[in-house]
Amino acid sequence: MITLTDSEDLVDFGPIPPEINRLLQQGVDIHPSDPARARAFFRTAIELAPDVLPSYRCLFKLQNKLRDFESARETATSALFRARTQAGLDADWRRWTLAQLTAAPEYPARFVLMFLKALAFIELRDGHEDLAAAYLAQLEQLDPEDGVGASVIAALLAHREA
Template identity: 40%
Template sequence: MTEAAVDTLLREAMAGYRADPARADFMLNYACSQAVDPLPLYRVLYKFYNGQRRFEPARDFAARALAESARRAGLAGPPEGWRRDALTGVETLLASQLLLALKATAFLALRAGDEAAAGRHLAVLKDLDPEDGSGVSVVAALADGALAGDYP
């Protein structure tokens, strides 16, 4: 499927997702399965599912985005072993996709009540992104609230 066809599916899905979420779900997954490069679509899907409060598929697509962006960036092993200098020379868009997927993984772990996993991911993200370009501070504040009992 061409990029233009995938883009058309995405636009249709996003335009009609409130009226027909099941159709949008199908269209997004189909577009992802047909895309030459599904990595950018993983973010669309984990945000879509999170917005629908369907956290299991959101976690699945965030994990896919994290694994694929890490593979492309040449990062091996679990995120806890990654260091900032490993991102030196990584294309800006790819580094951004990696950081956003890691942030989503942390957020979704927090939503699942797994504060330990969220904390591990947030610590890595803070090390990889000390400038907070990914918005890690927002998720970190939510995690702090969860630990204080202020976040459901």
């Protein structure tokens, strides 16, 4: 068992159940040295509380880092489904509007944007520039202030296309 004692080293995942927070903190703590165990912590968190959105983010970030793009894509897609359901958005992300996102509860709406950005990045890294561009175009509409930093992914895409 891993024991975390220094609260300054903890990641603030927001209002999540303490047992899920412990799993995520443990996974974050060991991911550089033991990615397989970290993945198990993140998956366990998702299995125990599938509506806790930060768990998905931890898992797909690890999968992406490990260049396991198929798994990262599946996790991010599942995450987006959960977030959009909590936000009360349509099943098709292409039909979402800024007005709908603004009217949605803030917590899942923020994750909707993060998960769209993640999918754009995963698709770009996996060589699917057209799909990455589609996600980025939607993010420009939904997040005109670039609060989630999609412009970084857009710059990477523009560099690839140049």
